[in-house]
Amino acid sequence: MSGSTRRLVVDPVACDGVGMCAHLAPDLVRLDSWGYPIIARDPASPRDERQATRAAAGCPRRAMLVVQRRAGG
Amino acid sequence: MTADRAISEVGPARAAAGRVLRAVGPYRPAQRWDVLPGGPHVFPGVAPRSLPTAQTLSAHLAELGPRPRGDRNLVDEVEALGLTGRGGGHFPAARKWRAVLDGVRTTHRTPVVVANGAEGEPASAKDLALLSTRPHLVLDGLVCAAEAVGAQDLVLWTHGGNHALHSVLVRALRERRAVLDEPAIRLVSAPDGYLSGETSALVRALSGGPALPQFGLAHATSVGVEGRPTLVHNVETLARVALVARAGAESAPRTSLVTVVTPGRRTVVEADEDASIEAALGAGGWPPGPPPQAVLVGGYGGSWLPWVAARPLSVNQLALRSAGASLGAGVLAPLPGDRCGLVETARVMRFLAGSSARQCGPCLFGLPALAGVVDALARGRAGRRDLRRLDRWTDEVSGRGGCHHPDGAVTLLRSALGVFTADSARHRRHLPCAGIGGAPLLPLPGWAPA
Numbered sequence: 001m002s003g004s005t006r007r008l009v010v011d012p013v014a015c016d017g018v019g020m021c022a023h024l025a026p027d028l029v030r031l032d033s034w035g036y037p038i039i040a041r042d043p044a045s046p047r048d049e050r051q052a053t054r055a056a057a058g059c060p061r062r063a064m065l066v067v068q069r070r071a072g073g
Numbered sequence: 074m075t076a077d078r079a080i081s082e083v084g085p086a087r088a089a090a091g092r093v094l095r096a097v098g099p100y101r102p103a104q105r106w107d108v109l110p111g112g113p114h115v116f117p118g119v120a121p122r123s124l125p126t127a128q129t130l131s132a133h134l135a136e137l138g139p140r141p142r143g144d145r146n147l148v149d150e151v152e153a154l155g156l157t158g159r160g161g162g163h164f165p166a167a168r169k170w171r172a173v174l175d176g177v178r179t180t181h182r183t184p185v186v187v188a189n190g191a192e193g194e195p196a197s198a199k200d201l202a203l204l205s206t207r208p209h210l211v212l213d214g215l216v217c218a219a220e221a222v223g224a225q226d227l228v229l230w231t232h233g234g235n236h237a238l239h240s241v242l243v244r245a246l247r248e249r250r251a252v253l254d255e256p257a258i259r260l261v262s263a264p265d266g267y268l269s270g271e272t273s274a275l276v277r278a279l280s281g282g283p284a285l286p287q288f289g290l291a292h293a294t295s296v297g298v299e300g301r302p303t304l305v306h307n308v309e310t311l312a313r314v315a316l317v318a319r320a321g322a323e324s325a326p327r328t329s330l331v332t333v334v335t336p337g338r339r340t341v342v343e344a345d346e347d348a349s350i351e352a353a354l355g356a357g358g359w360p361p362g363p364p365p366q367a368v369l370v371g372g373y374g375g376s377w378l379p380w381v382a383a384r385p386l387s388v389n390q391l392a393l394r395s396a397g398a399s400l401g402a403g404v405l406a407p408l409p410g411d412r413c414g415l416v417e418t419a420r421v422m423r424f425l426a427g428s429s430a431r432q433c434g435p436c437l438f439g440l441p442a443l444a445g446v447v448d449a450l451a452r453g454r455a456g457r458r459d460l461r462r463l464d465r466w467t468d469e470v471s472g473r474g475g476c477h478h479p480d481g482a483v484t485l486l487r488s489a490l491g492v493f494t495a496d497s498a499r500h501r502r503h504l505p506c507a508g509i510g511g512a513p514l515l516p517l518p519g520w521a522p523a
Binding site: 038 | 286287288290432433434435438439442462465466469473474475
């Protein structure tokens with residue numbers, strides 16, 4: 001189990017495939033064949049947490065969200 | 074995985090013979106439809122093979138008696154019946170109602186209840202059949218559901234393009250307003266698109282936006298129309314609510330409305346939950362004689378099943394789910410022996426790619442890319458590289474849209490690659506396939522009459 005209770009979520013409607021998130025959070029986000037983000041895994045360390053926050057803050061479309069993981073989810 | 078099996082048989086890519094696509098030509102859209110009564114339940118009094126007319130309010134009340142009030146007991150009855158959403162998702166109805174009641178408690182806002190009759194699936198006619206023959210059954214269910222969750226805002230959401238249906242519904246609502254003491258029901262026209270019936274698109278449209286799917290972390294049951302808790306049910310689900318309210322879970326009908334697609338015709342039948350697919354197809358006009366090669370189960374986001382697998386399955390969600398399929402929106406489309414499943418799938422994939430809301434990357438780029446590869450496969454032009462891409466792209470598209478549109482397309486595609494393995498191998502070797510002579514089967518909008 002990871003120590004984090006937060007996870008990254010993409011709003012696919014808002015996302016335009018700019019790709020900033022994959023630069024800012026290379027451990028958590030990879031890009032698909034068309035340049036749209038795929039969340040590879042949830043943050044599991046303080047370093048991951050920093051990447052997640054940076055990716056969410058750095059998205060020019062405000063399409064990357066850091067949300068509280070739901071209980072049991 | 075089935076897709077892997079199909080892909081391991083890739084032959085050398087050669088110049089296309091291009092013969093297999095001769096099957097695609099002008100097509101008469103399946104505008105004709107029948108309703109067949111399957112039991113004394115949802116479609117009583119409808120003469121077989123006749124174009125039905127709408128039952129009047131007085132005939133409806135004379136047959137079933139007055140509508141009981143919807144209350145918390147109704148939630149339990151709906152749960153006891155195990156009623157699931159007939160729009161395609163098959164989510165337990167009672168759980169949705171409880172989620173709306175929870176949403177009301179936490180948000181302190183009054184809920185909205187929507188009857189969803191926007192049947193975007195071109196192969197399906199069951200919601201159209203139900204609304205045109207038994208509008209008051211659906212409206213009874215809508216009012217019962219609204220009473221059970223304490224809603225005053227009632228909406229009937231249907232395609233505006235169907236003028237005949239629209240006037241039936243206007244007449245039905247007028248009849249009720251003159252006689253019954255119940256909250257007013259707002260009739261709202263949906264655009265004719267494939268995605269107009271998607272819950273988040275409907276919520277967005279009723280909140281003043283475009284009828285396109287939207288992304289939200291909260292479900293419509295807690296944050297829906299104008300941010301209020303919203304209960305959205307398919308019209309068949311609500312018709313069943315009206316029957317449960319009258320008869321109780323014990324004697325409510327355990328049936329499903331199913332659309333059987335035969336060349337040029339859609340036939341709506343009411344199938345008992347233990348009726349086999351074979352029996353349902355027979356009732357829906359599939360002629361005795363040579364069996365179909367395969368059956369498309371659920372709809373255009375559903376799965377192809379080979380005939381031997383599909384034939385004995387019961388027409389209910391539990392049985393179909395255990396076979397790896399879903400009853401979905403209730404479509405059963407048997408593929409005649411002289412049609413090509415890959416050509417049919419390629420046509421539907423093109424339609425699905427074109428029906429995307431063009432909002433999310435995976436749908437906007439992924440679906441046309443996938444449709445292109447299936448098209449190349451159907452034309453015998455797909456190379457080894459295309460098939461490797463197909464595998465990667467289906468994985469990349471699945472589960473990544475704002476709605477489930479891309480997931481349905483991927484389900485259809487994967488099942489086609491699994492079931493039509495032999496055809497796929499023949500196409501790659503440029504041998505003529507079984508479908509060379511037949512006209513297209515599956516109905517799509519916009520095909521010119523032959």
